[in-house]
Amino acid sequence: MITARTLESKLASLYKAGKIVGGVYIGPGQEAISASLGSCLTWGHDVFAALIRDQGGRTAFGEPMLDATRSYLGSVKGLSRGRDGNIHRGDPKAGLPAMISHLGAMISVVSGMLLARRLQGKLEGVVGAASVGDGATSTGAFHEGLNVAAVEKLPLVLLLANNQFAYSTPTERQFACANLVDRAIGYGVEGHEVDGTDLLASLKVISEAVERAREGGGPQLVVANLLRLSGHGEHDDASYVPEALKNSPLGRDCMTVGENQLLEAGMITTDELASWKSEAAEEVQAAVATAQQEPSPDPYQDDWRVFSSPELSEHH
Amino acid sequence: MITARTLESKLASLYKAGKIVGGVYIGPGQEAISASLGSCLTWGHDVFAALIRDQGGRTAFGEPMLDATRSYLGSVKGLSRGRDGNIHRGDPKAGLPAMISHLGAMISVVSGMLLARRLQGKLEGVVGAASVGDGATSTGAFHEGLNVAAVEKLPLVLLLANNQFAYSTPTERQFACANLVDRAIGYGVEGHEVDGTDLLASLKVISEAVERAREGGGPQLVVANLLRLSGHGEHDDASYVPEALKNSPLGRDCMTVGENQLLEAGMITTDELASWKSEAAEEVQAAVATAQQEPSPDPYQDDWRVFSSPELSEHH
Amino acid sequence: MGEVTYIDAIREAQHDVLQDDERVFIYGQDVGNFGGAFKATKGLKELFPDRVLDSPISEDAMIGMAVGAAIEGMRPIIEMQFADFSSVAFNQIVNQAATHFFRTGVPIPITVRLPSGGTPGSGPFHSQMMESIYAYYPGLVIVTPATVADAYWMLVDSIALDDPVLYCEHKFLYRWLKADSMKGDDRLPIGQARIVRAGKHATVVAYSAMVHEALRAADSLSEEGWEIEVVDLRSVKPLDTDTVIASVARTGRLLAVGEAFPWGGVTAEVVSRVASEGFHLLDAPPQRLNARDTPVPYHPNLWEAHRPTLESISAAIRNLLRL
């Protein structure tokens, strides 16, 4: 999560300097839950549909950092060769599907990947995770996707970051239930709730949920409560977030909380922490530099192929 | 509900005789809940989005029987002049919206009608009801529609007939929760459950739910358990319904149960019952005869107007 | 005509592909023991119990699932109960499935079966033709078989294709259209149109059920000495402009016929391609005949006046011959 925070801070300042192609959407405050999830999953074995605020999870899952910087900086070497960008990058064959923007739409895709593994006799010990926000819970796709996973009893872990806002919309304009975890029972899935600002608690609850899914417990819904500590994107100053909320326990920064937890528990030292941070800074610097040196996509070089089957191309 | 059963039996036999335009979808076994709901609502004041098995509710709500027979028999005097048919008929200005086939889609329409009344200061004492089946609960539209009603705290009563099948699909392929009423908490709405084969219980639970909505309690989800006592449509012999289920309490016919209840409670006499039935038969006969004598739509008479604003018509 | 129906061919193609290819599975409402609303999967669940799965009424998720399974190397067939209901899966089809290869390089070999088109008494929501809507979006293959053998082979070929295919099967043809043999003797690849009747006075381009109306119209005009060429597009994307233009080169006249709504769509694309690329071949203004610009009406009297028929096609050809 240190890496993610460092990378995203860098991306945010590159955005302000006008160096980024397109928008920047970052996840400060959500690194604890995202990285907890990513660290429970194995690249090339499990599935993780990362969403808008999942740099922490992507890194922990094993996504190379260059994939991120290439995507943001518009390198033609990026996973989609400039055809899509930022958080839409993915490496589906490695278990990291490439998201479309329509919220909720990736849940059923993950379920389909899991169903395929079952049909192929390869589901044993596999977990598929998907992230969604509080706003995404209002989509029909969320409902259909989770319900279908429940009917098929697939090992899906749905990490729901209730960060109190969907863009500017507060939760009371999004849903009327007391607690989103109360949705679990209606789908017949197991529900978990956690304070998403608390790193150790997040790691515990999320890893338990992943374990339950892995061992055949069916879909798991994990609701993490926290606050989005940035704007919706870097273009947004989030002035609509009330001060009281920022100062409430929900507004704690999971990074600070996490560092203190690890230091207090004697799991790391201040020196180690500092060296992690400087390593992260170096790694980020290198990945940014590499991507910046790489060529941009060239429309004359791109093959513009939309069909995999060459015989389908028309010349009109 | 006697009228509904009589009408639908007639329609079913007309279908077998090849006298019906299109398909016939009837609701035997569901008259108790449907009529209970319809009888709690006032024509021209409340809203009722009747669905596929709601002849009972339509009649109780106040839909003229001729609207039904005209629709099934293809009279040009039907509400949609032959442009749509059977259960798709509606009289939106009277509070009976005309359903589209896509399941779940009418819930948000009812919510919109209620929202309009609120904006117009005319919501006081009004209820909007919508019917859905167990299968419809899997649609994104169901989820979005109910959630939006909950966010707006609208006086919506959602009557969910869990009749154990969606066409041929049993509930275990539709959802994984123990009980659909458990969905209520996840939307922050009030949930009620009732044995839909039991007329008096249905009347009690449904009228309480309608009352709660009317007095400002927000959306109410009523789950009625019963069995569809017909095929999906009259073309379907429903041979996939297991005998054990037919013989279980869920398989009871609400008409028989209801008649016995009323007789036992001394609320009606056998004579009254018999005369109701013969009155219903006469009424049905008359409505069928009238519709049968009426002209079919004539493509040269129809104005084929798809826009209300005449200036929009093109001549191509 | 023989005894093998169009829907037999659809069932049989699925059977054969399930048999030959372990990566294939079917997912859809009531496709299991019930055999599907139109019986297109009858008996398949018994033979392939793990690979014929009933879905909830969740069209959006059905396509999402198929895309996910395709990423993992499977080749799902999705049955929509009616083409019309794919409107609630629209996003997953046009934005998820259609764009995936372009975005990621990973192909999505899914086949979505769309029971399409009108039958009397079906009304606005069980009669739609949706090929034009999907053809608009880049990345989708749209096939519209009009014969029993095409129903068979084009389904087999669709499933074999590495790209997402919308297989538009016409409900009116299900039991009405019969042939002696399931597989015929004139298999063509997807993307190639077929000249189903040779002629020299005018070309009628049609697809799906309209091919048969067009053939009947051509037959009736032949009594008056007119030789009308009829082209069956077979797939509307890719669209075989070459065959169409070659036909117009012979006849000099074009009528494009579709059962779909009149704004845009297949007939506009055909006419505008011919006008752009084959302008000097045209001896008369190219014409179109579509359904009316209203929802598909329920009552058979209205329905018959809504879509092109033998009579209206014949009238349109006569008019074209006079232009």
Place this chain on the structure above:
Amino acid sequence: MGEVTYIDAIREAQHDVLQDDERVFIYGQDVGNFGGAFKATKGLKELFPDRVLDSPISEDAMIGMAVGAAIEGMRPIIEMQFADFSSVAFNQIVNQAATHFFRTGVPIPITVRLPSGGTPGSGPFHSQMMESIYAYYPGLVIVTPATVADAYWMLVDSIALDDPVLYCEHKFLYRWLKADSMKGDDRLPIGQARIVRAGKHATVVAYSAMVHEALRAADSLSEEGWEIEVVDLRSVKPLDTDTVIASVARTGRLLAVGEAFPWGGVTAEVVSRVASEGFHLLDAPPQRLNARDTPVPYHPNLWEAHRPTLESISAAIRNLLRL
């Protein structure tokens, strides 16, 4: 150019209509205190607190709600955050709203605002043009304002119309396009095209942002002595064939330009209507220029090569003049 922007006009039209008509309300994501993702509703919630409502992320329900409210006599404006997200409301738009008057005789006066079209770095899901998809379905009015005054008046007129309107506003024009006055002095009704530049050598038909690219191309060709007429369709359904054909009658040559995907759609409809109804007016094959048949790419280098531009339109006109 002045200081009133295209998006100012959209905001102002909504303000004025909210002011004048109690039946109007706005429903959409973040349209309330936040003023909308593009600030098209800025300040309106303060002025009309009960009639500017934030919705959940539920596009299907948003349109369903609007239809219900319209049945009861209201005139809702729905803001989609991006046109692309209307794909999940597709069913309610094309099957519920569009068919309602035909089925029941009860009109549905709703206006759905679709922030449309490409801007650099927006990618496949924030750049789509959806006018052709909706124009296919009977019962929908599709407007595509290209000027500040049209943005204002066509929104006012859309809301006043008793039928469902998809108001396709182009995001690229939001702040780029400026005028001296909000209301201009050339108000035309919906359904009527405008000749925005007179000429005699060729007609370019365009709409939305492409009108400006076409004008730039016409300007640049005028230096070579070519006089190019540019027609702004303004609404793509109804489509003003008369004005287009009258223009072609003067010029003898037609190029239809769209920023949308190339299969079907507005340019096919325009070309095929002109070919059918104005064939003898054409001195050369009518041509089309559209975006490429791939998803809209994210990187600006690719994006600029994906849609028509000054350069590619100029080249297409030059080619047309040589044909």
